[in-house]
Amino acid sequence: MADAKELLKVENLGVCFIHGTMEAHALRGIDLSFYEKEIHGLVGESGSGKTVTSTCIMGLLPSPPGEITSGRILFENENLLELSQGQMRSYRGRKIAMVFQEPSKYLNPAFKIGEQITEMLRLHLDMNKEKARERAKELLGLVGLGKDGRVLDSYPHELSGGMKQRAMIAIAISCNPRFLIADEPTTALDVTLQLQILRLIKELKDLLGMGVLFISHDLGVVKEVADRVSVIYAGRIVESSTKGTLFDKPLHPYTKLLMLSIPDAHRRGQRLATIPGRVPDADATPSGCAFHPRCPLADDRCKSENPELRGNEDGHKVACHHAGESWNI
Numbered sequence: 001m002a003d004a005k006e007l008l009k010v011e012n013l014g015v016c017f018i019h020g021t022m023e024a025h026a027l028r029g030i031d032l033s034f035y036e037k038e039i040h041g042l043v044g045e046s047g048s049g050k051t052v053t054s055t056c057i058m059g060l061l062p063s064p065p066g067e068i069t070s071g072r073i074l075f076e077n078e079n080l081l082e083l084s085q086g087q088m089r090s091y092r093g094r095k096i097a098m099v100f101q102e103p104s105k106y107l108n109p110a111f112k113i114g115e116q117i118t119e120m121l122r123l124h125l126d127m128n129k130e131k132a133r134e135r136a137k138e139l140l141g142l143v144g145l146g147k148d149g150r151v152l153d154s155y156p157h158e159l160s161g162g163m164k165q166r167a168m169i170a171i172a173i174s175c176n177p178r179f180l181i182a183d184e185p186t187t188a189l190d191v192t193l194q195l196q197i198l199r200l201i202k203e204l205k206d207l208l209g210m211g212v213l214f215i216s217h218d219l220g221v222v223k224e225v226a227d228r229v230s231v232i233y234a235g236r237i238v239e240s241s242t243k244g245t246l247f248d249k250p251l252h253p254y255t256k257l258l259m260l261s262i263p264d265a266h267r268r269g270q271r272l273a274t275i276p277g278r279v280p281d282a283d284a285t286p287s288g289c290a291f292h293p294r295c296p297l298a299d300d301r302c303k304s305e306n307p308e309l310r311g312n313e314d315g316h317k318v319a320c321h322h323a324g325e326s327w328n329i
Contacts, residue, residue: 004035007179007211008057008096013071015052015235017282018064024282026052028235029070031309034179039205039212041226041243043219043258047279049235050215054181056081057213058098059088075179094124097177101184103164107156113140113167114152120174139170142207143200162193166200173204180205183215198225220262223247231255234280234290237309241316251318253295253327289321297322 015027027049034040042050055061057073059080073080075096080088100106108116117139118132127135133152141147143166156164165185172180182201186194202225205212216222222229223243230240231254239252250256260273277294280286288305292298301321311317 004038006033007036007075008034009072009074010053010057011072011074013053013056013073014069015049015056015061016067016069018067022283025069025285026066026235026282027056028285030232030235030237032230032237032240034211034213035228036178036211037205037209038227039202039214039225041214041216041222041229042232043216043222043229044232045217045279047282048232050217050232051183052235053232054098054183054213054215057181058092058096059083059085090124093120093177094175095177096179096181097172097175098181098183099165099168099172099185101187103161103168104156106168107164109156112153112155113159113170114149116167117152117171117174120171124175135174136170139174140167142173142204143167143170144196145170161189162196165189165193165197169197169200169204173208173210176208177210179211179213181213181215184217185214186221187216194221195224201225219258223262231258234285235282236290236319237317238291238320239316239318240309241314245314245316249316249324251316251323252320253297253322254291289319296327297325 010030010032013027013030017024017026030053042053044050056068057080061068068081114133114136117136118129121127121132121135137147137149137152140151145151145163145166151159151163151167159167186197189197201212204210214222214225226243229243229246230237231252232238233254239246239250239255246255250259257273257275261275275294280290286293288303289307292302295302307319307321309317309319
């Protein structure tokens with residue numbers, strides 16, 4: 001976005017997990033840019049490197065066995081990878097926040113929702129107990145959980161799945177972060193609740209001016225919420241563009257196959273496309289283009305030469321020797 005301010009930039013990020021003599025390269029040179037008031041969707045199958053990317057940004061990569069082997073993560077002119085754990089704690093929650101996939105795992109069952117929100121406010125913003133409680137009420141109202149105090153004084157087990165996810169979002173935005181990571185936030189919800197949460201994230205992005213990294217394995221969900229989309233495969237970005245350009249003119253065979261696997265009313269009665277095989281294990285990534293064993297366009301060059309991520313004048317980037325070519329499905 002030429003007129004928007006860049007909030008966070010990931011440059012050539014490499015991550016390796018080491019188990020004894022085995023090395024698993026989970027990320028192999030990730031480049032991503034995130035802007036204010038923009039939702040950037042990161043999509044790919046399980047095992048592609050989506051969550052590893054988010055844990056690196058949050059400073060939560062388990063080490064050992066994880067090791068960052070290359071790259072920088074720039075936020076407010078600081079390389080987050082060079083900060084101490086104490087410095088990262090001051091960023092985490094206050095400037096960069098995260099909404100997780102399963103709120104039941106991250107909401108403390110022993111504390112009321114209000115207590116979990118006020119803890120964030122008192123820790124990062126130094127609010128007193130009364131002001132923090134009033135702010136917690138406002139936040140719950142902002143995410144559609146009312147301002148009457150009922151949810152504020154409820155334990156997590158007393159809430160539905162959708163209410164728990166909204167409460168998690170309230171905690172995440174409590175300190176007005178500039179950047180929010182939403183890691184598969186709708187996966188465990190039914191379709192109606194999914195749409196509500198997606199709508200809420202879009203509204204909060206505009207209201208608070210945040211940049212958002214929205215992670216999903218479902219390209220259909222990403223289409224509903226994202227302004228920009230990057231497709232990740234085997235630890236590398238294989239295609240990236242604005243949502244409109246990517247969905248109108250996908251260039252990478254992997255992106256095209258992901259789109260053909262989405263149910264579409266215009267293709268009613270037709271069989272959904274499937275992608276043969278699976279994402280390679282991080283310790284056994286094929287030579288050349290990692291997608292070549294599953295790709296309908298692969299040739300000898302694809303098996304030996306890893307394509308670079310290149311962009312055109314519109315900023316549409318793709319890493320493929322046969323970008324834009326078609327095949328018989």
